[in-house]
Amino acid sequence: MNTASNEVIAEFVDVHRHYQMGDNIVRALNGVSMQVTKGDYLAIMGRSGSGKSTMLNILGCLDRPTAGEYRVGGRDVSRLSDDDLSDVRGREIGFIFQSFNLIPQLTVLENLEVPLFYQNRVGAESRAKAEYLADRVGLGNRLDHRPLELSGGQQQRVAIARALMNDPLFLLADEATGNLDSNTEKEILGLFDDLRRDGVTIVIVTHNQTVAGHADRTLWLRDGQVECIVDNLAERAAGSAAEAGGHA
């Protein structure tokens, strides 16, 4: 069942990103076009050097394309000022990092409030929301703990809750399970599945097949270009159909 509607929330239009390295120009992205629609669960894969990180940075509005357009929620953000990009990050994007990236001196509650703090939205409401989201990721009783008092899996749950605090257009996860053991990885991926079922749009950058396997679609990058986009749903459907056929 595909919950994705046709509303495009993030779109690359012939995006290039070139770096000057001495005398050479490195073409990290070389004409990438793609769309993320509402409710999508997209994995971006590729070998190292394929342009994954660059694509992640641009998707996250941490970097700007050299040429081409990047639209978030229909708005071209590729020429925005630093302050405006900060606003887009703060309002539209929920970051999840490989190494969790919680701020060590803050409690779980305070970490959850950080994104709203920069939009002057901290108060009773943000506290209620943090409590709700902490509960949702299964850490409702840990609000006063420091990150280092939590296990890796718990820290990543806090990070996921934090990414949801600003009701982003989409979650952007960077190797979200790279620092976790396989059991914990399963839990986190399960949490992503739950979120997706609730209609959260997820873009996950990874080189892990298992992780990508949970996504609806996988975009393969190679040498800064889109190699192919695989529809995992269709393959899964075909697979189970074949299995069903086999049994019949």
Added chain:
Amino acid sequence: MIADLMRTVRLGLKSLMLHKLRSSLTTAGILFGVASVIAMLAVGEGASKEALDRFRDMGVSNVLLRSKRPEETQASSSNSRFSINAFGLSYAEADRIQGLLPTTTVVRVREVVRGVVRGENWSSTITVGTEPDFLRVTNMKIREGRWITPLDLHNQENVCVLGESLARKLFPLENPMNQTVLVGTEDRFRIVGLLDYQGRAAGAAGTTYDECVFVPLSSSRRRFGDTVLNPTNNRFENIELNEIKVQARDGGEVEAVANVLRELLLPKNGSSVHKDKGDVEITVPLELLQQAEASKRMFNLVLAVIASISLLVGGIGIMNVMLATVTERTREIGIRRALGAKKKHIIQQFLVEAGVLSALGGLAGVALGMAVPYGIEHFFEQKTLILPPHVLLAFGISAAVGVVFGIYPAWRAANMDPVEALRHE
């Protein structure tokens, strides 16, 4: 807005608590700077207030002429000890000054050391013979009874007014008013008035007016004579007047009056009896006051330089630590930027942190700076004076130092590339 700032301050404190030792060592620079400035200001203020008060007590519109014992020369000391040592100011001179400067008030003062006895209580003190205008010129107050009147002077009455501590010493239990005291060995004086506590030095060194007894000038001359035995060197001395207080009509006239008197008694060019003898000195409280104020300004200037240097050193310490902090927390900066922080938020965060760091040092410095003068006053009997504006100024500057020296580190933090910052280990 305030809530946001409070929150930022609280987060700043949390971050500083990550490195307690480092943070406290850094604040120590500011602490000692602020403490030393406050302590030095307090000591300086105390000392100069003492001097300024003393000169003000002498009366800023007064010029004081005092007789002093001339240096003993070979010739004078080889004279027989029965010869009379005559020196100092005379009645005739006082009259001449009054004639020369009609707008001034001239008050003649004669000081004789005598024992003052009341029953079993006695005190060897100065009997001040003077005139009715003395009270106004010295700006003293009567507590009870009255002061010496022209009639007392005319009739050479045996009446006296007691200084506050002398009255307490001679009459510990009864009211001294209208009682009599024995001055010297044979003269009884009736007490007609009591002075308020003054707490200021009399003309003679080491004595305050509170310990003196005041009698009409004419009575002093009549009872004690012009020639008295000086008990310190057992020689007879003839001093008509120990002091002439000349009060100008207002402060603006003081300088002119002082110049006339100098020219009259101690001319710069040419000679005079007093100049040759060296038996008169002229004190102009207003001039002393101005000198004291000038030297206080100089002291404050030196202090300001020292304060600037020590706060500069403290500020450099803060900048150093903030630069280290920014480098250490590169990743945190990256995270905050990814979560929507603008450059100004990062700048604000580190400025507040630097400000909190130095304000803490400033607070501790204020505490120490106020404790030190207290100790100095207690152990060295040196007057100190802590002025609230000085404390506020020192604290304000210390906080400002933190912010100023935090600007560059904060700017560095804000201008990091978020991508690089996030990749930082």
